[in-house]
Amino acid sequence: MRRAPIRPGLLAACTVMSVVTAGADECAVAPEPSAVSSFDVPGFEARLGAFLHGVGGAEKGTYDLNPELIFPKLPFGEDRWWRLLIPRPHLGGLINLEGRTSSGYAGALWTVPFRHRLFGELFFDGALHDGYTNDAPAGRSDLGCAILFHVGGSFGYRFTEHWSWMVTVDHESNGHSVFGIACEGLGAQTHNQGFNDYGTRIGYSF
Numbered sequence: 001m002r003r004a005p006i007r008p009g010l011l012a013a014c015t016v017m018s019v020v021t022a023g024a025d026e027c028a029v030a031p032e033p034s035a036v037s038s039f040d041v042p043g044f045e046a047r048l049g050a051f052l053h054g055v056g057g058a059e060k061g062t063y064d065l066n067p068e069l070i071f072p073k074l075p076f077g078e079d080r081w082w083r084l085l086i087p088r089p090h091l092g093g094l095i096n097l098e099g100r101t102s103s104g105y106a107g108a109l110w111t112v113p114f115r116h117r118l119f120g121e122l123f124f125d126g127a128l129h130d131g132y133t134n135d136a137p138a139g140r141s142d143l144g145c146a147i148l149f150h151v152g153g154s155f156g157y158r159f160t161e162h163w164s165w166m167v168t169v170d171h172e173s174n175g176h177s178v179f180g181i182a183c184e185g186l187g188a189q190t191h192n193q194g195f196n197d198y199g200t201r202i203g204y205s206f
Helices: 007-027 036-039 081-085
Strands: 045-053 064-069 090-096 103-113 117-128 147-158 163-173 196-206
Touching: 007 103, 045 090, 045 163, 064 196, 103 163, 117 163
Parallel strands: none
Antiparallel strands: 045 064, 045 196, 064 090, 090 103, 103 117, 117 147, 147 163, 163 196
């Protein structure tokens, strides 16, 4: 029996189909890395930022330098979805560059990844300061207590595995208005001026 000749057009079509199929298979075996893994920073992270200090308050119009060190995430829930809820310990300082109140803080930081390399953060800390608790002179804030709450959040973008950038809203106060905390024996008369700081930071993970 004589074999039918192979037509050139049919041979070309089969070749194209095989190439397309092979390309699809290659794509199927190389899934995009998950957003969670790219933001679950395994090591340390150092950050440096600049803030507008005491916006709207007695110490407004001054600036803070903000160094911060973030430690690895606590070793819980390594393979669980709720690992996102585990915080990273962090500590840092808000160093006023014009002689107003400076503070140091330490606490917990939660980072949540979004699409397109974006991420959001919340932090909840305790802070010590070198400012006035009562009877502050002009241009200084009456903070009421020696130990303050330090809370806030950031919204940022991760350029690479190591480098990131973010904008941050930062608040420090003694919590008297919310929790009724009283210091210096003043009870309901405890001062609670606090600070609202707004700034930007860069971070490097290592």
